[in-house]
Amino acid sequence: MTTHLTHWGAFEAVSDGRRLTEVRPWSGDPEPMPLIENVASAQHHPTRIDRPHIRRGWLEHGPGAPGRGDEPFVPVSWDRAFELLSGELRRVYDEFGAESVYGGSYGWASAGRFHHAQSQVHRFLNCLGGYVRHVNSYSMGTSTVLLPHILGDLYWMLGNFTAKSVITEHTELIVAFGGLSPKNAAVTPGGVSRHHTRGWLAEARANGCRVVSVTPLRDDTPAEAGAEWLASRPGSDAALMLALAQVLDAEGLADNDFLARYTVGYDRFAAYLRGESDGVVKDPRWAEAITGVPADRIRALAHEMAAARTLVTVSWSLQRARYGEQPVWLGVVLAAMLGQIGLPGGGFGHGYGSTGSVGEPTRRLGVPRLAQGVNPVETFIPVARISDMLLNPGASYDYNGQRLVYPDIRLVYWCGGNPFHHHQDLARLRRAFARPDTIVVHDAFWTASARHADIVLPSTMTIERDDYGAGENDRMFFPMPALTRPHGEARDDYAIFAELSESLGVGKEFTEGRTAEEWLRDLYEQWRADLSARGTTMPSFDEFWAGEGITLPVAEPGQVVFADFRADPDAHPLTTPTGRIEIFSETIDGFGYADCPGHPVWLEPEEWLGGAAAQRFPLQLIANQPRTKLHSQLDVGAHSQSVKVAGREPVRLHPDEASARGLRDGDVVRLFNDRGSCLAGLVVDDAVRPGIAQLSTGAWYDPDPSDPTFCRHGNPNVLTADRPSSTLSQGSTGQLCLVQLEAFTGELPDLAVSAAPETLPVCD
Numbered sequence: 118m119t120t121h122l123t124h125w126g127a128f129e130a131v132s133d134g135r136r137l138t139e140v141r142p143w144s145g146d147p148e149p150m151p152l153i154e155n156v157a158s159a160q161h162h163p164t165r166i167d168r169p170h171i172r173r174g175w176l177e178h179g180p181g182a183p184g185r186g187d188e189p190f191v192p193v194s195w196d197r198a199f200e201l202l203s204g205e206l207r208r209v210y211d212e213f214g215a216e217s218v219y220g221g222s223y224g225w226a227s228a229g230r231f232h233h234a235q236s237q238v239h240r241f242l243n244c245l246g247g248y249v250r251h252v253n254s255y256s257m258g259t260s261t262v263l264l265p266h267i268l269g270d271l272y273w274m275l276g277n278f279t280a281k282s283v284i285t286e287h288t289e290l291i292v293a294f295g296g297l298s299p300k301n302a303a304v305t306p307g308g309v310s311r312h313h314t315r316g317w318l319a320e321a322r323a324n325g326c327r328v329v330s331v332t333p334l335r336d337d338t339p340a341e342a343g344a345e346w347l348a349s350r351p352g353s354d355a356a357l358m359l360a361l362a363q364v365l366d367a368e369g370l371a372d373n374d375f376l377a378r379y380t381v382g383y384d385r386f387a388a389y390l391r392g393e394s395d396g397v398v399k400d401p402r403w404a405e406a407i408t409g410v411p412a413d414r415i416r417a418l419a420h421e422m423a424a425a426r427t428l429v430t431v432s433w434s435l436q437r438a439r440y441g442e443q444p445v446w447l448g449v450v451l452a453a454m455l456g457q458i459g460l461p462g463g464g465f466g467h468g469y470g471s472t473g474s475v476g477e478p479t480r481r482l483g484v485p486r487l488a489q490g491v492n493p494v495e496t497f498i499p500v501a502r503i504s505d506m507l508l509n510p511g512a513s514y515d516y517n518g519q520r521l522v523y524p525d526i527r528l529v530y531w532c533g534g535n536p537f538h539h540h541q542d543l544a545r546l547r548r549a550f551a552r553p554d555t556i557v558v559h560d561a562f563w564t565a566s567a568r569h570a571d572i573v574l575p576s577t578m579t580i581e582r583d584d585y586g587a588g589e590n591d592r593m594f595f596p597m598p599a600l601t602r603p604h605g606e607a608r609d610d611y612a613i614f615a616e617l618s619e620s621l622g623v624g625k626e627f628t629e630g631r632t633a634e635e636w637l638r639d640l641y642e643q644w645r646a647d648l649s650a651r652g653t654t655m656p657s658f659d660e661f662w663a664g665e666g667i668t669l670p671v672a673e674p675g676q677v678v679f680a681d682f683r684a685d686p687d688a689h690p691l692t693t694p695t696g697r698i699e700i701f702s703e704t705i706d707g708f709g710y711a712d713c714p715g716h717p718v719w720l721e722p723e724e725w726l727g728g729a730a731a732q733r734f735p736l737q738l739i740a741n742q743p744r745t746k747l748h749s750q751l752d753v754g755a756h757s758q759s760v761k762v763a764g765r766e767p768v769r770l771h772p773d774e775a776s777a778r779g780l781r782d783g784d785v786v787r788l789f790n791d792r793g794s795c796l797a798g799l800v801v802d803d804a805v806r807p808g809i810a811q812l813s814t815g816a817w818y819d820p821d822p823s824d825p826t827f828c829r830h831g832n833p834n835v836l837t838a839d840r841p842s843s844t845l846s847q848g849s850t851g852q853l854c855l856v857q858l859e860a861f862t863g864e865l866p867d868l869a870v871s872a873a874p875e876t877l878p879v880c881d
């Protein structure tokens with residue numbers, strides 16, 4: 118048995134050299150995840166890319182030839198692929214410069230840290246002179262920009278949020294906006310070793326902790342928590358939070374000493390709560406009409422929060438929506454009004470149910486990584502502005518107090534991500550992808566992004582190469598020796614870039630004369646020597662490689678976030694402009710953005726159940742993270758396939774919504790709005806609030822050949838809008854949009870995406 122790490126857990130496997138013959142969860146995992154079943158079953162699937170391919174039109178007519186996404190591919194040898202790609206890279210860098218290459222290449226790739234695809238592609242492009250990069254993420258793009266203005270750096274917080282063990286011991290009430298999802302906490306970037314969300318919540322409950330789960334889906338919080346379910350309208354959390362704040366303010370429950378000592382701007386916010394600034398008191402009755410939560414329940418909850426040690430936690434999904442700043446900011450404000458920030462088990466959290474790492478003890482050490490080099494290009498985009506950038510070269514736009522200009526992109530290089538999974542409004546993305554001269558994709562599978570590229574290079578899967586890895590804030594550092602040889606002619610991204618950089622005259626810069634095996638050993642030994650100089654002893658590389666993984670030390674097992682700020686705000690100020698929690702931000706106010714003013718407010722989104730658009734499209738689509746896979750990864754794998762209905766992605770609907778449409782469990786249905794439509798397989802479930810259609814992300818986009826707005830498989834991103842959360846953060850809003858749903862009555866179309874695309878005879 119050899120151990121291997123994925124973003125969704127560690128497993129032990131036996132291999133015959135070509136495939137895994139036995140897979141079982143890592144013995145140290147108390148709550149193993151069935152997602153590991155996707156790996157072996159996908160490895161030799163017909164959608165593996167077995168050799169380099171070039172799109173026919175590009176091969177015949179050169180860069181810029183139309184037909185991207187519609188044409189067959191021509192298999193070529195590696196030598197031919199390197200010749201064509203290095204020639205094209207040379208042309209673009211020489212004629213248009215590094216500012217014309219988009220190498221942001223957003224995506225999760227695989228868990229192993231040396232073969233981390235983004236590190237590899239960024240290092241490679243830096244050797245060539247740099248590239249236009251992206252900032253922020255689809256995960257937390259809105260919070261990443263907001264929080265430094267009002268509370269502090271999000272990435273610091275994610276590693277330092279109060280430990281789950283402290284919550285178990287001290288917290289009496291968790292108010293979880295967006296729930297505490299065990300399916301999401303199954304995943305950590307770089308891997309989770311020990312899953313324990315259910316166990317943690319069961320223990321907290323046994324210790325007297327109550328959970329209120331504010332979400333449209335009952336199972337966003339596991340049964341073990343025994344949670345009260347408040348099924349408010351999606352997109353309305355800011356109104357609910359304002360009403361909770363209004364009760365605290367009006368009924369003398371706010372901690373005024375805390376507000377005076379640790380925060381700035383409460384008065385201006387309170388004037389809004391009280392209706393002094395706009396004539397509308399934000400009381401529970403006002404919020405009931407918006408959220409659907411009874412006013413009495415809101416008032417009582419505010420009292421319960423003030424009477425208990427309360428953790429207010431907001432999932433990341435709430436900010437992946439229009440005006441997504443507001444519920445995050447208000448979560449901070451509520452926690453400040455309760456006066457519990459910096460106390461054990463109280464205060465504000467963000468993402469306890471969004472990833473496995475939040476609330477894990479803060480790890481003291483990083484793990485070895487390959488340096489990415491220096492990118493001299495200053496131009497960047499907020500990551501979710503990809504279509505805007507490609508469609509509008511030279512246009513200017515606002516972001517976080519800056520005025521920026523979109524570059525003119527000639528070449529797009531993607532390695533380790535799937536934009537036709539992650540971006541919104543896929544028909545628009547397709548138009549955007551038609552613009553550049555050349556699109557290059559490395560992937561192990563024929564994803565929709567690979568099918569929309571010109572030069573497609575087959576990368577290995579993580580089980581096919583030597584690596585090592587540890588998840589963010591995870592204590593286990595695993596060796597990951599290759600379990601099998603590669604599928605077909607697949608190569609490691611590192612090997613591909615090594616060869617390309619050689620032919621482009623920067624081989625020495627990229628490889629520094631090392632093979633991947635030499636890098637693994639050298640990076641490890643360098644790390645070990647650095648630690649040894651600081652008094653921490655680690656095994657030699659050979660011992661590590663032959664072992665079962667090592668346990669990394671943590672700084673302190675029971676951290677309490679902002680405890681030092683609470684103890685002495687002058688000695689330990691926050692990193693905000695005032696050093697205090699900013700309930701009113703002069704900086705944000707100074708930007709003058711109507712869609713994100715100087716203090717948190719309720720703003721009505723374009724697409725929500727309380728608005729006019731719901732007359733035509735009466736269901737709120739929840740496009741959340743999938744339970745049976747990570748994003749689009751290994752969608753062809755056994756566990757992902759096990760929940761499909763007639764081969765389509767499952768969509769969940771409340772029994773009343775199903776019967777109102779004459780639909781039954783197992784029916785194939787069509788979801789649609791003005792942007793697009795898709796098929797899905799119906800699952801009728803009363804865990805879903807009425808008014809909701811829950812279709813998780815991850816089904817590979819399978820456009821109808823005559824209509825790219827129609828996905829035959831169930832990718833919700835043909836329906837979502839390519840609108841930013843706000844001008845401030847320009848974050849993704851993929852979580853929510855409005856749709857209608859009906860029976861699908863036509864002949865069920867075959868899926869093209871579950872087979873390799875059409876290929877022509879080899880050309881060399």
Ligand SMILES: Nc1nc2c(c(=O)[nH]1)N[C@H]1C(S)=C(S)[C@@H](COP(=O)(O)OP(=O)(O)OC[C@H]3O[C@@H](n4cnc5c(=O)[nH]c(N)nc54)[C@H](O)[C@@H]3O)O[C@H]1N2
Pocket residue numbers: 223224225226227232234255256257437532533534535536538539540541559560561562564576577578579610740741742747748749750751814833834837851852
């Ligand atoms: N509607 C809607 N859309 C969303 C979201 C939402 O909530 N709603 N959530 C968003 C979020 S939070 C995220 S993070 C994104 C995720 O978006 P992505 O991270 O782009 O999605 P993945 O499917 O993880 O894509 C990773 C790709 O890398 C490939 N890969 C794996 N290992 C390797 C390797 O070693 N080398 C190479 N070259 N490739 C490799 C995989 O096969 C896969 O195609 O989606 C976003 N999209």
Ligand SMILES: Nc1nc2c(c(=O)[nH]1)N[C@H]1C(S)=C(S)[C@@H](COP(=O)(O)OP(=O)(O)OC[C@H]3O[C@@H](n4cnc5c(=O)[nH]c(N)nc54)[C@H](O)[C@@H]3O)O[C@H]1N2
Pocket residue numbers: 255256257294295296298300301302303304331332333334337350351352353354432433434435437438470471472739740741742743744745746747748852853
């Ligand atoms: N199994 C699995 N786990 C994952 C991932 C995966 O792909 N698969 N992806 C990982 C990644 S990259 C990320 S960024 C995180 C994302 O973590 P999150 O963003 O927290 O996860 P989601 O599943 O998108 O959303 C969580 C829940 O929020 C609820 N919700 C949606 N809109 C609203 C709203 O307006 N108000 C309220 N109160 N609730 C709402 C939905 O019911 C949804 O199920 O998950 C990580 N974990």
Ligand SMILES: [Mo]
Pocket residue numbers: 255256257
């Ligand atoms: Mo994410």
